Every structure is written in C-alpha cells, then in structure tokens.
Amino acid sequence: MTSSIPASSARLSGSPPLQAVLLDMDGTLVNTEDFWWDAEVSVFAELGHQLEEEWRQVVVGGPMTRSAGFLLEATSASIALEELSVRLNERFLERLDRGVELMPGAQRLLTELRAHQVPTALVSASHRVVIDRMLTSLGREHFTHTVAGDELRRTKPHPDPYLTAASVLGADPRRCVVLEDTLTGVTSGEAAGCQVVAVPSVAPIDRSGGRTVVSSLEEVDLGMLRSLVTRS
Template identity: 55%
Template sequence: MTALEAHAYPGAAQDLQAVLCDMDGTLVDTERSWFATEVSVMADLGFHLGPEHAERLLGSPMDPAVAYLIGVSGVDIAPAELERRINARMVETLSSGVDLRPGAKRLLAELDAAGVPLALVTASYRAIVDAVLPSLGAHHFSVTVAGDEVTLPKPHPEPYLTAAEALGAAPDRCVVLEDSRTGVASGEAAGCVVVAVPSMTEIPAGPRRTVVPSLESVDLPFLNHAVRRRLAGH
C-alpha cells in the first residue's frame, strides 16, 4: 500500500492527491530571519549586505547562496565555513520557536483532518528543518525533504518529484505551496499545480500558477479546484 492509499480520502482519485509545502516564508515566517542572519554573518566578516541583495537570496539553496555571498563581498572564507556559520546561527535563532505564516496553522489542520498527504519540501538543511518542525507540528507531514538530502536542489524539480514519489502521488495531482520564484520554478518544472504565496518579493501571475495574498485564501476546496482546472487544461 502506498502512502497515498493509506491516507485516501473522498475525491482523491479525481482531484487532489497530495500537498507539497515549502517551509521558509510559506509556512513559517523565517525568510526575514534568514536574511538577517546572512546580514549578521557577513557583518562579522566586514561586509555590509544591503537590502538590494534580498531578492537574489530569497528561497535560494545554500550552495548558490554561499557562492553569491562570497562573490558579491569578496571575503576570504571557505564556502563550507560560511555555510557552517550561517546554519549554526539560524539554528540558534530558531531554537526559541518560530511564528507561522497567516493561515498556515488552520490549513495544515484542515488538510490533516481530511487525510490529505502532506510533504515538507525545503531548500533548508536538515538541521534547520528539525529546529522548525516542533513549531509546525511534525505529525502533519508524512514526508520531509531537506535541501541537503537531494542531488539537485530548487529550482530543479528533483525536490518536489522526490516528495511526490514518496507519497505515491502523481505530480500533476499535487499542489505545491511556495513563496519564492526559485520554489515556484521547481514546482512547475516537476509538473505540479503551483499556488504562490509571496512573502518578501513579488511573484508574477502565470498560466501554470495561482498567486494568492496569503494562505488565509487557501482551503481544501480551493486546492481541489486548482487541480481540476489543471487536469481540464485550463
């Protein structure tokens, strides 16, 4: 029996089969914490990281983010050491808890009660995921995919394809919830239905995505409708 069959609910065969959730900026209010941490770590190294760099770093996996920070600053530090400092400081920041984005708690509870399989799919490393899960509620997620557990991170489709396969769900019947252009690109490349909930930067509307102001606009009927429209070719 697949994870999908184990969590089946009425209408699953026709419509929504799973929801694949980004973490930072989508379910939890950590995007500003990430950027503040990067600003702090770079300041320790003598470089002022201004707000003009935020969009480039938002939703970025760790390796390209570190490469960007070293490239733009010219600081003399090994990528592995900069990565270690950023992750360690974020774990410290998150250890006291993290706020959920508006509508996230209600939506997770609704999907859980309906038996909809859920996966957490993030560019953050496992240490960060484990620090955030107590605030999110680890019991909501049948599968979690961290950025250091895939070969090709977002915007490559591998993270979302990995989650869909683990849940036994067809990608075109999965809804991806994302807040960044990098994550949206990953979900779309995986062939999923994408609902974008912008946090720090704008996400333009597109033929393969729905853009909403917050998760307060999203519920189970909304997600089922989004999948039906996709399957109908709209």
Template identity: 45%
Template sequence: MQTTTGLAAVLFDMDGTLVDSEKVWTVALYELAEKLGGRLSDAARAAMVGTNMSRSMAILHDDLGLPADRDTADSVAWLEDRMGELFADGLVWKPGAQELLAAVAAADIPAALVTATRRRLVETALETIGRRYFAAVVCGDDLDETKPHPAPYRTAATLLGVPPARCVAIEDSPTGLASARAAGCVVVGIPSEVDLTGTPGVTLVDSLTAVDVSYLRSLVA
C-alpha cells in the same frame, strides 16, 4: 476503491510560506556579512530567497567581493549554527498556515514539506510547525539537485506515492515556483519577501487565509 483523479497531496514550502522565517534568515545573513567585513546588499539578499545554503553563500561572498576561490564552508557552518539558535527561539506562523495544515490533515490528504533548508535546521523548525502534519520531508541537503530543479518536488510526490500532476505545491519564491512547475505540480504562489507578479503557470493568492481544502481541490479538479 482508490481514485485516480483529483487532489492527491499538498506539498508545502517552509521558509516564507508556512513560517515567517525569511526575516530570521535576513538577521543572520547581515550578521554574517558584518563578520566577514562587509554589508549585504538588498539585491543579493533578494536573490537568496528560495535557494539552498551553498548557493546563498556563493551569492553572499560574491556580493561582498570576496575571492571566488574562497571556501564557503566556514560561512555555511557559522550561519547554520546561528540559524539553529534563532530557530530554537521559536518561529512565527504565516497567516493562515497553521489552520491550512490542520485542515489538510483533517481531510486525510497527505502532505509533504519541501524545502531548500538543510535538514538540521528543518528538524528544529518542525518542533514549531509539527512533524505530525507531514508524511514526507524533503530538505535541501537530501538531494544532489535542489530548487529550481524539479527533483525536490518529484521526490516528494514519489515518497507519497502520487503523481505530481495531482499535487498542489505552495511556494513563496520564484526558485520554488520554478521547481514545482518543472515537476509537473499545480502551483500556488503566496508572495512574501519577493514579488511574484507575472509568474506564468502559477495561481497567486495574497495569503493562506484565502486558501482552504475546497479551494485546493478545485485547482486539481
């Protein structure tokens, strides 16, 4: 008999949550800013964390003082190509991430990857992370609305056939936390590149090394 209460699924963000790829993004973004004739500010870089490619490029262009009507398509294409090269070199796991993924799988709890990164790069990243862990993958270019809109997390729950309220979403950015909360998930925040202190309705944990299946179950119980 299928249960109707308790933990039904775990929804993982990717960049900064499972893998330490935000630093890789920073390298490529600084390279792109230099290519465009400027230097990316720390404030603009922080504002990009958790956003999709289009929004990040808009922030970059604005930070560099480029004309508002300048097409960002060339910047998107260059950055995606560069990130593909960097991702292909391999990604570094965040502490505890690989162990938690394996534990969730061993407990037969469905998992989904929910990321603002575009699918082309996600497919490369999955060579490191392991696509076997995920029953569903929702990428930044799969939907018309992305984080902080609730659509990505709602879509992941729908693909897994479970209600969002029985899902724990694990995120590292304010944008991602807002998306998961708006979707109705139980939300765990793992600070990475951005301070999450004071975020309402979110359980903050210093590292995924402090998270196991029993802990995730307790959050939904």
C-alpha cells in the same frame, strides 16, 4: 475490447483529484525569511562586510550553496563556502530558539489537510538540521514526509525536490499542489508538473503560466486545492 484511453489517463481517472499537497517551509509556513537575512547580515558583518539590501531578493528562496555562493562572490569574503554554510545555519538556529511565528492561515490549513487525511510533504531547500528543529514549531504530525535541500544532488529551482516528494508519497505530480513563496520555489514546482499556488513573501511573483497567486494562506483551503487539480 482494447481501451482507447492512454494508460496514464486511465490510471488518473480512477484516482482522487488531489493526491498530495507539497509545502515549502521558510516564508510559506513560517515567518523566517527575515531570520535568514539577519543571519547572513550578522555573519558577514563579523567577516568585515556589509550586505546590500538589494541582494536580499537574489538570495531569498534558494539553496544554501547558491545563496552563500552569491554573497561570497559579491563581497569577496575570505571564507570557504562549507565553513560559511555551517556558520549561517548555526546563526539561523540560534534565532529559532527565540521562537518562530507561523504565517497567517498556516496552522488552519495544516490542521484541515490532516483532518481530511490528505498526504503532505514539507519540501525545503533548508538543511535537515534546520527542518528537524522547525518541525517542533510546525508539528511533525502534519507531514507525511519531509525533503531537505542537503539530501538531494539538485534542489530548487530544479524539479527534483517536488518530484522526490511526489514519488515517496506515491502521487502523480499532476495531481499534487505546491505551495511556495518565492519564484525559485514556484519554478521548481512548475518544472515538476505540479499545480502551484504562490504566496509571495519578500519578492513579488507574477501570474504568468497559469499559476495561482494569493496574498496569504488565509485564502487557501482544501476546496480550493482540489479545484485546481480538477480544473487542470
């Protein structure tokens, strides 16, 4: 007998509701959004420019090329984008050496996902050198895979980072939940077809499009993540 169920639906029906959890890093798992802004303010001060506070919401959550590019255009600073990116990464890494604070609920959630053997990926617009340093604080054992912004041709807000993570984990994006703190990251996750939980850090995120918005990772647990996929 020929089945009337589409092949994709038939494949999904026999698989677990939640196949993977894909997590952003800065501002979502670790309290480092201030670190990036401090690095940007410091480097541009050395170049003779003062950054406007309202620019912070423009650059938060974006890839280095976009954030640094915006600040270069806004200040007309005399430095090449590539050199500026190197200096920003170096200044950020110097700040990391003084310690990194995990966001409330992050350690508990990572421990829970690992205990239940849920595949996870750390998906960040930050460069590989930053991710590798941060994994010392987060614990490499908590992540099945990691995706860095400088390893992709297109990063957030494009869907590529989350599509790449899902593919490597062998998961259907529709059965993945993304955790993000910025609209840039939320847009990336939604464009990839994932369920998205937004945990706003620097700038607010509205509830449009059926996305889930919480005030802290303390509101997120495995049961909730499973329910989002089952409900969808």
